[in-house]
Amino acid sequence: MRDRLGDDRGSVLALVPAAMLVLLVLAAIAVDTTTEYLARRELAAAADAAANDAATFGLDEARFRDTGEFVLDPGRAEEAVRRALAARSSAVIDRAAIAVDSDAEAGTVTVTLRSSAHLVFAPALPGAPHDVDVVARATADVYVGD
Numbered sequence: 642m643r644d645r646l647g648d649d650r651g652s653v654l655a656l657v658p659a660a661m662l663v664l665l666v667l668a669a670i671a672v673d674t675t676t677e678y679l680a681r682r683e684l685a686a687a688a689d690a691a692a693n694d695a696a697t698f699g700l701d702e703a704r705f706r707d708t709g710e711f712v713l714d715p716g717r718a719e720e721a722v723r724r725a726l727a728a729r730s731s732a733v734i735d736r737a738a739i740a741v742d743s744d745a746e747a748g749t750v751t752v753t754l755r756s757s758a759h760l761v762f763a764p765a766l767p768g769a770p771h772d773v774d775v776v777a778r779a780t781a782d783v784y785v786g787d
Contacts, residue, residue, distance in 0.1 A: 669762035680758030684777035692781035748783030
């Protein structure tokens, strides 16, 4: 019995570096995935806030005073989006391409933001992307209550 145990000495020593390498790769994947997820959430929150601001600030005041109806002014809506995004400034938001679509008569504003999230560990691998594209879209509707 004692001879059999003596033959297995040191076999775990060969497995520990392989196990550590697997754990390191899994941790790198987790960090890069989390980086992408957080960038996507940050962009979605910014798009939501910008669309809401555009729906409220984008009021065509002259038409509202003349007719009493709430109609969006596309120029004011876009200005509101740019101001809202400037207030939430971050690396992901500052790189974002902004598209604002407003339907003045229907009272809807759609904000689409396209940006990129820089990955942390993927650039260390040959051929792996250095960043990943993230997109967020938000729509706000004008609602005039009683």
